[in-house]
Amino acid sequence: MAFDLFDPITWPTRRDEEWKYSDLARHLRITPRELEVSTDIAAPGLTLDGFHVHNVFGADYSGLEAAVKAALKDFGGKLWLRHCARGRLDGVAGFQNKGRIDLAAGEHLTLFETYEGKGNYAVHSELEFTLAEGARLERVVVMDEPETATSVRQSTIDTAPNAHYVQTVISTGAAFQRFESHVTHAGHGAQVRMDGAYLLKNKTHFDYTTRLDHQHINGVTTQAIKGLVKDQAQVVFQGRILVQKGADGTDARMRHQALILNDGARVRAKPELEIYADDVQCAHGNTIGNLDENALFFCMSRGMDEATARGLLMQAFIVPVIEAIDDDQLRAAVLEFVEAKAGGFYGV
């Protein structure tokens, strides 16, 4: 999955199957230039008590290991990674780097990742996670980037028996935005959940790519992704679940549902199940459509005007994904974030 943001030759294009619907080379065109690291980060739109806060400027993950330790030791395993990037006036500012988090057996980490920024920038970040036996990681990701940003966030997650991995990604899109997760599923009681919700408008692009590799017996995976798209926004969802030979007893379910609110908006969904084991339960469901006219009539017949009814139903469509977030504080914070974003969104 590696490519070098600063070397155009390596940029993936539509000829790469994995990037067919998100052509980075075509989007980027000019090579971003590295910006000297700055510590000047705007105050976040969210406030959250009880989390250890670690700022990540661009993709600079220095100090991450110490931050994880501090969160585990003094903050009940709650860490907030505040990503922030800033553009430059002459051309595109580029950031690229890797970070790594290792959880020992039985450790629990709740990781809140926010991605914000300003101006013209391009970021390519890679996070590597390893979860030892019985470890638990809940990632709640809020991608609140400007419509000028190019943002590719990749991660690999290596699980062990009885480990728990959960990720919920909330996105409002960017000029080009991709969130990509590769999970190696250890089975033997390990559980994985990869959810997502998106609200896209204007000319934004969001690509949610998940790759799941069930290598051993009795692994459980669930995925629920829901989103709303309007204007000329584009969404790509690529979900692949691979069940290797011998990974019997795998139970994997993937669901993606999108509402397209007007003609110009676009959703491309590519769910894939690749199964080489016997005795598995796998399912994927994918629906793309409009708001349910019956539900709309039902709401209006009770007195709601069309705008109110549409807003209510759109909110209702997204909210179940957020309600599944385990951490109470994060659930409330993300709900608040989505409600704030939704205010201007529903009035089509």
Added chain:
Amino acid sequence: MLNIENLTVSVDDKTILKGLTLDVPAGEVHAIMGPNGAGKSTLGYTLAGRSNYEVTAGSATLNGEDLFAKDVHERAAAGLYLSFQYPLEIPGVPALTFIRTALNAQRKLRGEGEMSAPEFLKTTREVAKSLKIDMDMLKRPLNVGFSGGEKKRMEVLQMALLKPKFLILDETDSGLDIDALKVVSEGVNALRAPDRGMLVITHYQRLLDHITPDRIHILVDGRIVHSGGPELAHELEARGYDEYLGEAA
């Protein structure tokens, strides 16, 4: 109260109602009975304003106000309430939020102030209790995973809170066992008032044992072919619609 004149309605270019005339005065409960496909539900949907129900002739007024000149939500604010045969599930919206949003939308349209949260909760708690609805159920998404009886009780709860002037009950008895039927009927009966009218749409006489109508109209092939008192329900139950099918042909 509700006055329907010579109403003709098409759905997808097929004429369903063919010159229906009906008057329900304030304070009265009228029932519409008829065989499958007669146009009973079409009448309810048309009055409420469902989009693909095209009125090609006739009129309908509620307290003198032209219903067809109003949008769906304006009819609700004017006091019309259609209780659905199959109330919709609204995942992600707690029942309380749904009802409060509807109530305040109606009040706003009528130029009244919003009902405060404590006042709304207090009223809701009282009504819910009388309908044997647990407050916890109202915190769950509306109708999601509710039984048939629970869904219909939610419909009655909404009637009681929205206080419409005119109620249309579309097959309210469908999917109800005897106990649920009793609770729902008692809820509806409690809403009978001198300034409120009701139209009960049903297949069977069963519901009319619990909600006794002042008049019964028989709807066959888009028209009312016969009207009578409450005893008509029992006659129909004994003899069926056959004799009226002949009349319509």
